Amino acid sequence: MQYSYKFFSQPFEKSGIRIEFHKDFGIAEERVVVLVIGGGGREHALCYALQRSPSCDAVFCAPGNAGISNSGNATCISDLDISNSEAVISFCRQWGVGLVVVGPEAPLVAGLANDLVCAGIPTFGPSSEAAALEGSKDFMKSLCDKYGIPTAKYQTFTDPSAAKQYIKEQGAPIVIKADGLAAGKGVVVAMSLEEAYEAVDSMLVQGVFGSAGYRVIVEEFLEGEEASFFALVDGENAIPLESAQDHKRVGDGDMGPNTGGMGAYSPAPILTKDLQSVVMKSIILPTVRGMLAEGRKFVGVLYAGLMIEKKTGLPKLIEYNVRFGDPECQVLMVRLESDLAQVLLAACRGELSGVSLNWSAGSAMVVVMASKGYPGPYEKGSVIQNLEEAENVSPLVKIFHAGTAYDSKGNFIATGGRVLGITAKGKSLEEARDIAYQAIEVIHWPEGFYRRDIGWRALPERQEYAAKA
Missing domain, CATH: 3.30.470.20 (ATP-grasp fold, B domain)
Incomplete structure (x- = not known):
């Protein structure tokens, strides 16, 4: 993305975004330092793509991992506490970060993007209010109902007996989901009633997913x-x-x-x-x-x-x-x-x-x-x-x-x-x-x-x- 500016002899920097001016043509090119939040395969891939971005001056990744560091795709900041918004904001200001890309869902649900945007730091990732689309499956399904978005038929339960009664009425196969974040493991596709009952008990009675499973969605099986x-x-x-x-x-x-x-x-x-x-x-x-x-x-x-x-x-x-x-x-x-x-x-x-x-x-x-x-x-x-x-x-x-x-x-x-x-x-x-x-x-x-x-x-x-x- 290029912009035409009146020629200046020195770079202009604001909010971590640097404008460089071509001395021959007076064309300004936007330059940016990026911080990627997270330390998994997704974040490694984002660092890889950002490093290849012509306008990207540098890529940091917090906390990153050994492979990201070894690849040279980003400078890993292993000691930056990404759960501490003030620490992240301080780092961004110290190093002139002009774009934060939040990889995992947990910091988004916790409100990291809210705090960064409030501090004036451009952040790619939703607010905690918007992240409820993933943070609560019940919220997502309710939104689908309200705005006519096609999804599987469902009911939400906190009582295991009521959930099992609904499962019995619907029959198997059927899908049981923990309402909250469960690291990709909170979904059981039950092929039998017994398996479905066990899933309900594991979430609502045994609490295997903690607070994420205090409410469950029982959903139609789609083929x-x-x-x-x-x-x-x-x-x-x-x-x-x-x-x-x-x-x-x-x-x-x-x-x-x-x-x-x-x-x-x-x-x-x-x-x-x-x-x-x-x-x-x-x-x-x-x-x-x-x-x-x-x-x-x-x-x-x-x-x-x-x-x-x-x-x-x-x-x-x-x-x-x-x-x-x-x-x-x-x-x-x-x-x-x-x-x-x-x-x-x-x-x-x-x-x-x-x-x-x-x-x-x-x-x-x-x-x-x-x-x-x-x-x-x-x-x-x-x-x-x-x-x-x-x-x-x-x-x-x-x-x-x-x-x-x-x-x-x-x-x-x-x-x-x-x-x-x-x-x-x-x-x-x-x-x-x-x-x-x-x-x-x-x-x-x-x-x-x-x-x-x-x-x-x-x-x-x-x-x-x-x-x-």
């Missing part, structure tokens, strides 16, 4: 194909990102419990251009207008988890997240060719109208490597070797770190459930898949595991298209 839809929002306007699809289940063939995501690919053939238009008109834009009408103006990224219903072929909203998805963010950021820093600043300023995004052709895939036992209990501290060699398999490979640290010998060790995102681009989804799995084969990590079928829903369709071509 179809899931897809992820992302839109950037400036409060009034919204522009879609490229399509992507996640794999939530832990095992091959989409078997086993839900996780935070075991892999993703972009684009997603299920989300045709026509279908994306339907999603924008029937789900995203009514949400943006509804939030504005409710006094909860939304600025940030809306991540709509969708079900493309088998019987109608139309989308229904399963849930909203108020931040970039992980691992979908990884495949989107390696495909993005626009200046991300300027696009996010435009969103902060309410200037998304007329903004268009450029994407690389072809496809991208990310395969998540996780600690054995995930999403249940897992051990930390196992050594991961050959990451540099894996990334050198192809210039189209990028490894994003989600949960790594260094041991005393300087080795990478696993510190989380989902640990690495092996990401690759290709001219086709098949090529991206092949390159990603070739890189994985180089990595030596006996304590890790991964799905071997990422992209399986899209690949048969791709082969059919190729046969018709």
Whole structure:
């Protein structure tokens, strides 16, 4: 984004945004220092894209992780307490930060964006009031009811007996959700009444999710194909990102419990251009207008988890997240060719109208490597070797770190459930898949595991298209 200014001999700096003036043409180019909040794979991908932004002078990440630091994609500030708004504001002022990008949902729900915006620091991420779209599934469903946004039939309960009676009336399969934030684990797709009753007891009686599960949503089971839809929002306007699809289940063939995501690919053939238009008109834009009408103006990224219903072929909203998805963010950021820093600043300023995004052709895939036992209990501290060699398999490979640290010998060790995102681009989804799995084969990590079928829903369709071509 460029602006014409009267020529000055010195740079002009205001609120962490620097205007440099070209001595020959008098053209001013906006420069910015960015702080990314978070320390997972999503944040690594955002740092990677921001570092490539022509207008970005520097990228900080707090707290970051060992992989982000080692990659050089950002300077990690591991000792910055991101739960302390005053500390974050002080850091921004000290280092001339002109844009804060909040990655995880918890700081948003806690109100970090409110405090930063109040301090005059441009922040990409919704206020705590707007973050209720993710922070409370009951709020999200109520908004859908009020503004005619298509979603699954549901009821909300705090009493386990009443919840079980409703489940008995509706029958299985049925979906049980914790109302609040549960790190991607608060959803049970119950295939039997017994499983549904157990889920209700675990949340409302045993309190496995703490306060997040004191209220549960019992929801109609929708049959179809899931897809992820992302839109950037400036409060009034919204522009879609490229399509992507996640794999939530832990095992091959989409078997086993839900996780935070075991892999993703972009684009997603299920989300045709026509279908994306339907999603924008029937789900995203009514949400943006509804939030504005409710006094909860939304600025940030809306991540709509969708079900493309088998019987109608139309989308229904399963849930909203108020931040970039992980691992979908990884495949989107390696495909993005626009200046991300300027696009996010435009969103902060309410200037998304007329903004268009450029994407690389072809496809991208990310395969998540996780600690054995995930999403249940897992051990930390196992050594991961050959990451540099894996990334050198192809210039189209990028490894994003989600949960790594260094041991005393300087080795990478696993510190989380989902640990690495092996990401690759290709001219086709098949090529991206092949390159990603070739890189994985180089990595030596006996304590890790991964799905071997990422992209399986899209690949048969791709082969059919190729046969018709």
